[in-house]
Amino acid sequence: MAPEKNTHGRKSSSVKHRGPVQLRRARKDDTTTLDERLLDERGSTDWVHTDPWRVLRIQSEFIEGFGALAEVPRAVTVFGSARTPDGHPEYEAGRALGASLAEAGYAVMTGGGPGVMEAANRGASESGGYSIGLGIELPFEEGLNEWVDLGINFRYFFARKTMFVKYSQAFICLPGGFGTLDELFEALTLVQTRKVTRFPIVLFGSEYWSGLVEWLRGTLQHGGKISEGDVNLLHVTDSVEEAVQIVVRSQQGVDEAALLGTEDQW
Numbered sequence: 001m002a003p004e005k006n007t008h009g010r011k012s013s014s015v016k017h018r019g020p021v022q023l024r025r026a027r028k029d030d031t032t033t034l035d036e037r038l039l040d041e042r043g044s045t046d047w048v049h050t051d052p053w054r055v056l057r058i059q060s061e062f063i064e065g066f067g068a069l070a071e072v073p074r075a076v077t078v079f080g081s082a083r084t085p086d087g088h089p090e091y092e093a094g095r096a097l098g099a100s101l102a103e104a105g106y107a108v109m110t111g112g113g114p115g116v117m118e119a120a121n122r123g124a125s126e127s128g129g130y131s132i133g134l135g136i137e138l139p140f141e142e143g144l145n146e147w148v149d150l151g152i153n154f155r156y157f158f159a160r161k162t163m164f165v166k167y168s169q170a171f172i173c174l175p176g177g178f179g180t181l182d183e184l185f186e187a188l189t190l191v192q193t194r195k196v197t198r199f200p201i202v203l204f205g206s207e208y209w210s211g212l213v214e215w216l217r218g219t220l221q222h223g224g225k226i227s228e229g230d231v232n233l234l235h236v237t238d239s240v241e242e243a244v245q246i247v248v249r250s251q252q253g254v255d256e257a258a259l260l261g262t263e264d265q266w
Contacts, residue, residue, distance in 0.1 A: 078094060
């Protein structure tokens, strides 16, 4: 093969192709082929920690999540602290919520861990409902709780959060820590910006959540950081029955709009 020439007729440096990528001069720094590196068992394993490989892992998490959850019945996600012990009033509230949601025809989805998450999964399972847990790889948690019927473990928080939002009709947040707040404000931002619609967010436990709600209204709204009425996207209650009815009423609006062929303004 004749040497490659540039537009002025001079010979250029040789070209190296790496798949669709073309390399010349100092960039031609790899003397092996992709097949060679794939089949060489003695090669370095550093490639499993590279960003391109992470992209494939991320893609696989979305594919696994979408595939596993695509046909689950309509669901409600219950969040809350993993540190809440069995027998605590908040644990019992989570258990009652799980049972009540199952009786209303909803699958119950949680983070799959202990505490309030276990309580909600347990309540749903004991009532004959569908109990789902979306776990996350953490150094200090042992895995999904025993009450989960369908469980998926994730490496990446953002992939897991996408599943919660995509496959839930509502969020109910019991008292919790940073993880609960992270999920709460993720959902609140999506509703405020209308990335998702007809998506009620319920804060269960007025004593626990009242300080946050007052700060949102008195500091953020008063200072013009959020619009008037944005705080009303949150529903605060101490009643299991009311929490479930908020979800049911929001879904009834969707069902009625579908039957009428009109866009309901929830």
